[in-house]
Amino acid sequence: MTDIIVAVLLLASGCLAFIAAIGLWRLPDFFLRMHAPALASTLASWLVTLGSIVHFSMREPGLSLHVWLIVILLSITAPVTTLVLARAALFRRRQAGDPLPPPLRGGDTRS
Amino acid sequence: MSPLLGTAIAITLVLYALAMALGLLRLMRGPSAQDRVLALDFMFVVAMLVMLVLAVRYDSSMYFEGALLMALFGFVSSMALAKFLLRGEVIE
Numbered sequence: 001m002t003d004i005i006v007a008v009l010l011l012a013s014g015c016l017a018f019i020a021a022i023g024l025w026r027l028p029d030f031f032l033r034m035h036a037p038a039l040a041s042t043l044a045s046w047l048v049t050l051g052s053i054v055h056f057s058m059r060e061p062g063l064s065l066h067v068w069l070i071v072i073l074l075s076i077t078a079p080v081t082t083l084v085l086a087r088a089a090l091f092r093r094r095q096a097g098d099p100l101p102p103p104l105r106g107g108d109t110r111s
Numbered sequence: 112m113s114p115l116l117g118t119a120i121a122i123t124l125v126l127y128a129l130a131m132a133l134g135l136l137r138l139m140r141g142p143s144a145q146d147r148v149l150a151l152d153f154m155f156v157v158a159m160l161v162m163l164v165l166a167v168r169y170d171s172s173m174y175f176e177g178a179l180l181m182a183l184f185g186f187v188s189s190m191a192l193a194k195f196l197l198r199g200e201v202i203e
Contacts, residue, residue, distance in 0.1 A: 003113045007119030024153055030149075037153040048163045092196060
């Protein structure tokens with residue numbers, strides 16, 4: 001029974017990582033491409049973490065929650081990386097004189 | 112380990128390998144430098160997921176430390192590369 005749950009979680013995470021890679025490969029623009037890897041760093045790693053928590057909690061006495069640490073770390077670091085990378089892309093496009101994406105309505109776009 | 116879980120782990124690893132291959136294609140092809148940094152970050156995340164799945168496969172929690180290190184180094188390296196793209200140097 002436990003093995004079925006772990007297998008389903010791992011397969012779902014594999015499919016999500018593959019979908020993220022397809023998005024990274026197929027989407028036409030950099031700012032569109034930035035959305036795809038978030039799928040791998042949020043839901044796919046959550047599913048793998050849940051799978052390994054279920055697996056190791058059945059093998060060893062007590063809950064083994066230490067894998068949770070990775071998800072906490074990723075949930076802090078992934079937005080920071082995305083934000084800095086988006087700013088770098090905006091800066092480089094502005095330097096090169098390429099067309100920028102339209103500003104958000106009502107937002108402050110002076111970065 | 113049941114044969115069901117073994118098969119599922121094998122399929123998951125194959126899917127991860129395909130994802131890493133697509134990320135590598137984007138890293139080599141990527142029209143701009145920020146595309147390459149994004150692809151490198153994605154490949155670090157997928158490599159970390161591979162380590163976690165291998166921990167389930169071999170029933171060992173040693174892989175957990177590897178995955179944690181990989182997440183940390185992925186963050187530091189893509190942060191340094193993005194900072195370099197933004198400012199021209201990493202530490203000012």
